[in-house]
Amino acid sequence: MRFPRLRDARRASRRLPNSQPRRAKRLRPGSLLLHIAVLLLCVAAVGYVVGWLLWTGLGRPDLAAPLPDPLVSPSPSSSGTPSPGPPSAGRSASRSLTASERLDSLKTLLTVIGGLGAVVVLTVAYRKQRHGENAELREDTKLFTDRFGAAADQLGSDRAAVRLAGVYAMARLADDAEDAGSRQMCIDVLCAYLRMPYTPSEDDGRDSTPRRRPRPLRPGRRPDPAPTPATEIRNPREEREVRETAIRLITVHLRDDAAVSWRGHDFDFTGAAFDRGDFSNVEFSGGRISFSRAKFSGGRVSFGGAEFSGGEVSFDGAEFSGGEVSFDDAEFSGGEVSFTRAEFSGGEVSFTRAEFSGGRVSFTIAEFSGGEVSFSRAKFSGAEVDLAGVADFTTPAVFDASDRIPPGLLLPTSNPALGIAERAGPSSGDGATPTPT
Numbered sequence: 001m002r003f004p005r006l007r008d009a010r011r012a013s014r015r016l017p018n019s020q021p022r023r024a025k026r027l028r029p030g031s032l033l034l035h036i037a038v039l040l041l042c043v044a045a046v047g048y049v050v051g052w053l054l055w056t057g058l059g060r061p062d063l064a065a066p067l068p069d070p071l072v073s074p075s076p077s078s079s080g081t082p083s084p085g086p087p088s089a090g091r092s093a094s095r096s097l098t099a100s101e102r103l104d105s106l107k108t109l110l111t112v113i114g115g116l117g118a119v120v121v122l123t124v125a126y127r128k129q130r131h132g133e134n135a136e137l138r139e140d141t142k143l144f145t146d147r148f149g150a151a152a153d154q155l156g157s158d159r160a161a162v163r164l165a166g167v168y169a170m171a172r173l174a175d176d177a178e179d180a181g182s183r184q185m186c187i188d189v190l191c192a193y194l195r196m197p198y199t200p201s202e203d204d205g206r207d208s209t210p211r212r213r214p215r216p217l218r219p220g221r222r223p224d225p226a227p228t229p230a231t232e233i234r235n236p237r238e239e240r241e242v243r244e245t246a247i248r249l250i251t252v253h254l255r256d257d258a259a260v261s262w263r264g265h266d267f268d269f270t271g272a273a274f275d276r277g278d279f280s281n282v283e284f285s286g287g288r289i290s291f292s293r294a295k296f297s298g299g300r301v302s303f304g305g306a307e308f309s310g311g312e313v314s315f316d317g318a319e320f321s322g323g324e325v326s327f328d329d330a331e332f333s334g335g336e337v338s339f340t341r342a343e344f345s346g347g348e349v350s351f352t353r354a355e356f357s358g359g360r361v362s363f364t365i366a367e368f369s370g371g372e373v374s375f376s377r378a379k380f381s382g383a384e385v386d387l388a389g390v391a392d393f394t395t396p397a398v399f400d401a402s403d404r405i406p407p408g409l410l411l412p413t414s415n416p417a418l419g420i421a422e423r424a425g426p427s428s429g430d431g432a433t434p435t436p437t
Contacts, residue, residue, distance in 0.1 A: 036123050043116050144182060147173050151186075155193055160238035164245055167193070171249040175260040184265050190246050191268045198239065200275035200298050240276065247277045254282035263287070264311075275299035275323065284335070285310040292316045296347070298323040308359065309334040320371065321346040332383050333358040344395070345370040352376045356383035356408060367392035374398045380406035387411050 151173060154166025167190065174186035253262035264286035271292070276299040284306065292314050304326050316338050328350055340362060352374060361383060369392050377400060387397065388410040405411060 036120055039119055039123055040116060043112075043119055140178075144173070144177070148186070152189060155189070158234070160235065160242055163242045167242060167246045167249060171253075174253075174262070180265070183262065187250070187262060187265050187267065190250060191272075194243060194246055194269055194272045198243065198273045199236065200240070200273060244276055247279075251279050251282050254284070256281075256283070266290075269294055271295075273297065274301050277301045279303045279306055281305040283307045283309060284313050287311050289313040291318055294318045296320045296323060296325050298347075300324045300326070302326045302328075303330055304328045305330065307331045307333065308337050311335050313337045314340075315342050316340045318342045320344045320349050324348045324350070326350050326352075327354050328352045330354045332356045332361055335359045337361045338364075339366050340364045342366045344368045344373050347371045349373045350376075351378050353378065355379045355381070356385050357381045358383050360384045360386070362386045362389075364389035365391045368396055369394045371395065372398065376400060380408045383408050385409050388413060 147169070151166050151169035154162050154169060157163050157166065170186050170189055174183045174190075177183040177186065250262070250267065252258060253260060263283060266287045267289045270290050271294065273295045275297065278301075280302045281304070288311060290313075294315070296319065300323060302325075306327070308331065312335060314337075318339070320343065324347060326349075330351070332354065336359060338361075342363070344367065348371060350373075354375070356379065363386060366389075368390060372395070375397055385408055390412060393412060
């Protein structure tokens with residue numbers, strides 16, 4: 001059975017959206033000549049300015065005047081002194097360039113010409129290097145696209161072993177991604193896989209693959225066709241193994257000892273079904289983490305020791321109807337964690353020894369209609385834990401016995417002491433609801 005969202009992911013990989021590595025620009029044939037022409041004009045302008053300054057510094061000599069012949073001596077006058085000649089001729093001769101000055105000017109001109117040639121050579125070399133880098137970038141982009149498409153195909157396979165290989169391939173591709181956009185794209189696919197329809201299995205011991213029961217063969221009716229991969233139902237135990245592997249590969253990149261960290265990225269588990277999962281000791285320090293409308297209906301899901309220090313974590317509309325969800329020893333030191341409209345109707349949700357030192361934890365319009373929600377031995381030292389807007393407190397949360405409400409803990413204002421104290425009861429023998437002063 002093929003998943004439509006994974007097919008969309010494969011199509012997206014062929015289109016190369018903006019989140020993938022940037023597309024290399026093609027070099028037009030005339031761009032190199034235009035680049036060289038612009039550089040030559042700039043160099044010519046600089047050479048003209050330098051020449052004008054040099055000519056001004058030499059006293060503005062007459063460059064068109066002929067050079068005096070050193071073999072011809074000036075004719076003497078009748079008085080024995082050289083004839084001064086016409087005044088204009090004398091002034092012109094005194095301002096004309098000598099042979100050495102013209103030789104120096106020629107050397108300067110040749111130097112400028114050599115510099116222009118060097119500029120052209122360097123420009124051509126630079127464009128060749130850039131063209132090579134662009135070709136390498138195109139090759140890297142093509143390799144990323146091929147690997148992404150292959151991993152997405154594996155995730156859509158009907159065989160659990162192939163899907164498992166696809167999970168590992170997609171996680172490895174995320175590690176190898178050179179930019180955050182490409183890594184986010186791989187993370188989105190892994191999260192999309194966990195959002196696929198999934199019915200947790202109640203049998204952990206034997207093969208619980210549902211099998212089609214053949215209908216009785218009547219006269220004149222052909223036998224049922226053999227089931228095809230598109231109509232077969234996946235083995236819940238095998239699918240659970242694939243999903244647990246995906247969760248493990250995600251969470252291992254959110255811990256302190258991760259070789260490649262995925263912190264700061266977005267993780268969208270909206271509507272996902274969780275019957276197992278280990279989110280313990282992860283750090284949500286940035287990005288947006290969504291468990292909105294997620295279903296925790298069995299097994300054990302642990303957020304024990306997790307640190308909520310930044311970003312936004314949403315459990316809005318989540319359903320806690322069975323199993324155990326543990327936030328034991330979790331630390332809420334920043335950001336916002338929202339349980340708005342969450343339903344606690346069964347199972348156990350534990351915040352034992354959790355520390356609320358910063359940020360905000362909101363239970364607005366949440367419903368406590370069953371199960372047990374425990375804040376036993378929790379520490380409230382600065383964060384705001386808002387239970388004032390709870391819609392249904394039929395089965396209230398359990399707190400440690402205390403004669404005053406801890407700072408930051410907001411309880412319902414409509415007779416909170418009576419409404420909670422009557423129903424909370426002890427938790428593990430020593431828990432009770434705090435009574436407001």
